[in-house]
């Protein structure tokens with residue numbers, strides 16, 4: 001569709017670790033909510049405005065360059081997870097993609113799915129719907145098995161896999177504790193038992209290295225508005241090509257066909273029996289969110305410029321600086337003792353006399369933006385956060401505690 005069309009240009013920006021020059025309008029001086037909703041950088045805005053301008057000027061004429069732009073975006077996204085661009089589908093978000101995959105699985109009655117207690121619902125609800133629709137049985141295991149202080153405990157998982165399971169669904173990084181689950185070990189165990197692995201990677205991709213082959217992942221989905229720093233409503237999914245080909249395209253739309261728009265150009269091409277694409281991009285069944293993906297490309301361009309490994313190290317240094325002093329102030333750290341189990345998310349159980357929600361509000365009044373999943377205080381910095389913020393954030397914490405304790 002984009003043959004012969006140049007994609008819109010990439011933004012002319014230089015993203016640098018610890019430098020928020022690309023966020024000139026951002027109000028909180030310490031923005032620690034990348035695990036919730038990232039602010040848009042000027043790189044993302046330039047791309048968004050470029051796409052909006054193109055559509056304003058040309059309407060339909062803007063479609064081919066934006067289509068070419070999405071193809072380039074898929075290459076960048078694929079590189080972030082060690083996959084191929086042809087196996088990427090651009091989707092609204094994590095839940096939408098996992099819901100579509102769950103609806104399209106070639107389930108057999110009696111199949112079992114392994115799910116985890118304590119997971120974010122985006123990777124539970126779609127599978128539970130499948131259990132109702134297709135006579136599949138859910139098996140819940142505690143996610144806490146992978147976050148034990150002495151290391152992950154695989155006993156319950158091994159037993160569940162030995163009983164037989166069609167699929168295991170898990171998040172790469174847990175939204176409330178920041179635990180990076182041992183995906184490579186989980187993937188190896190799944191493979192050994194012929195169980196497929198579906199990963200919600202929204203809390204990882206962009207800040208935590210992910211490799212679909214090394215981790216044995218079969219399906220992956222991630223919204224774009226957290227660690228990829230794009231807008232809401234523009235995410236991506238990936239599936240191993242043989243797994244995508246085995247899906248039953250129950251959610252196909254008119255753009256899921258091979259050469260979906262040819263009938264809009266030439267006569268005699270309007271047919272309903274044209275084959276559907278057999279890679280995961282059959283999920284792209286409607287006219288796409290061109291503006292959203294343009295913005296996502298601007299955001300991801302910055303991440304690719306710096307590199308995920310460097311971003312991960314930078315975030316760990318930020319966390320290293322803040323964690324000990326928070327513990328000294330009476331917070332109980334939920335950070336994994338093993339560095340391999342850490343991520344961009346760092347949380348604490350607050351001191352007994354205080355609620356995390358009130359601490360977060362008091363920090364917000366002081367220009368520190370953070371969040372409180374399940375009553376934990378969560379700091380989630382990203383590449384623009386400077387290490388020099390940490391003492392100032394700790395000063396704001398001291399003020400907030402003093403205010404709340406009267």
Ligand SMILES: Cc1ncc(COP(=O)(O)O)c(C=O)c1O
Pocket residue numbers: 036092093094095096120122123171173174175200202203222223224235
């Ligand atoms: C682990 C996890 N999965 C999924 C989501 C959201 O997914 P979606 O892209 O469907 O909004 C969140 C946070 O909002 C999350 O923390």
